[in-house]
Amino acid sequence: MKNYDVIFIGSGHACWHGALLLKTMGKSVALIERDLVGGTCTNYGCDAKILLDSPFELKEALDRYQGIGVTGESKLD
Numbered sequence: 001m002k003n004y005d006v007i008f009i010g011s012g013h014a015c016w017h018g019a020l021l022l023k024t025m026g027k028s029v030a031l032i033e034r035d036l037v038g039g040t041c042t043n044y045g046c047d048a049k050i051l052l053d054s055p056f057e058l059k060e061a062l063d064r065y066q067g068i069g070v071t072g073e074s075k076l077d
């Protein structure tokens with residue numbers, strides 16, 4: 001059986017920050033993940049939210065500038 005200096009259960013941001021730091025210090029690190037590697041932020045949270053929010057933020061910005069530099073209807077599909 002292989003031995004590690006540190007084993008993380010869960011591979012979210014908390015793990016990444018710890019694991020990367022430990023690796024730069026020369027430690028051996030293992031991750032145990034039951035779902036998708038990267039955790040909530042990468043797979044379900046922040047990044048997904050940004051992807052879904054961005055078009056609406058763009059539309060809002062375009063609507064704000066109607067008549068002062070932007071003309072025509074901004075539409076999301």
Ligand SMILES: Cc1cc2nc3c(=O)[nH]c(=O)nc-3n(C[C@H](O)[C@H](O)[C@H](O)COP(=O)(O)OP(=O)(O)OC[C@H]3O[C@@H](n4cnc5c(N)ncnc54)[C@H](O)[C@@H]3O)c2cc1C
Pocket residue numbers: 009010011012013014015032033034035036038039040041042044045046047049
């Ligand atoms: C919709 C949404 C939007 C968000 N937007 C932002 C944002 O814009 N900015 C921001 O800073 N934060 C945001 N967050 C919060 C951010 O996602 C969390 O703060 C961050 O993911 C926490 O990291 P973590 O490593 O503690 O936990 P997580 O990323 O949740 O990682 C935990 C991991 O452990 C695994 N796990 C759990 N139990 C076990 C087990 N027994 N065995 C093996 N694996 C296990 C899970 O599958 C998971 O992958 C958002 C969260 C959500 C839900």
